[in-house]
Amino acid sequence: MKTLIHRYGTPLTTGLFLVSAVSGVALFFRWQPAAFHMMHEWLSLALLAPFALHIWKNWKPFVGYLRRKTLIIPLLASILVAVPFAVNGMMQSRGGSPGFRVMSVMTKARLVDLAPVLNASPEDLVRRLREDGHNVDAPEATLESVAASSGVRPSELLLKLIPDRASRR
Structure with missing residues (x-):
């Protein structure tokens, strides 16, 4: 199991992140949304598994970020940036895309x-x-x-x- 984590955790995280990034950019610019929408949703969800493997593999450095409190500001900034999008989506009249x-x-x-x-x-x-x-x-x-x-x-x-x-x- 440890070999699997060390061998594939970071490469799978990188590969699926790249797929998510490319499909996200394509969706943002509305390039072939039918081709990218489901791919983006499912493969971004699949990204969670290798992300967990990556965190497991790099647990000691991750804890170091927590101890030095260098993880707190980026996490808070990420949440602060995400909240307006979530609020805007929830506040749309009658909700959902047209x-x-x-x-x-x-x-x-x-x-x-x-x-x-x-x-x-x-x-x-x-x-x-x-x-x-x-x-x-x-x-x-x-x-x-x-x-x-x-x-x-x-x-x-x-x-x-x-x-x-x-x-x-």
């Missing part, structure tokens, strides 16, 4: 009401959902109800129904 809020509204809408937004007829949406193996009773159904009976997320159904760029011209 895209997720729109998706929530659209998945609660009846197919008959959603069809014009998706540049389709209600019958076309019902047909496409049925062809995809979902049980749809009528155009009055919502994507939430169809998703619940199919065991999928409503957002997945909506994304399948949104026309691609070629069909929107």
Whole structure:
């Protein structure tokens, strides 16, 4: 176990930090967010394991930082910088990103009401959902109800129904 920690703790921390940094910069500048969003979330979470290995490997120097109190100011500064972002996120009206809020509204809408937004007829949406193996009773159904009976997320159904760029011209 000690060999594993010494051999892989710091290299894995470095590798996953670099992935997190690159994906974070890409998300900040909105470069291909679909490509980077899930990667950033999951691999940043995965970074916790090698970080723990790194701390374990470097426990004595870490304790030295604590004894000399050189860790306190950077930790407090990090928290002080993070708090305004967290407060701002919590204070946003009705919370969440506009895209997720729109998706929530659209998945609660009846197919008959959603069809014009998706540049389709209600019958076309019902047909496409049925062809995809979902049980749809009528155009009055919502994507939430169809998703619940199919065991999928409503957002997945909506994304399948949104026309691609070629069909929107």
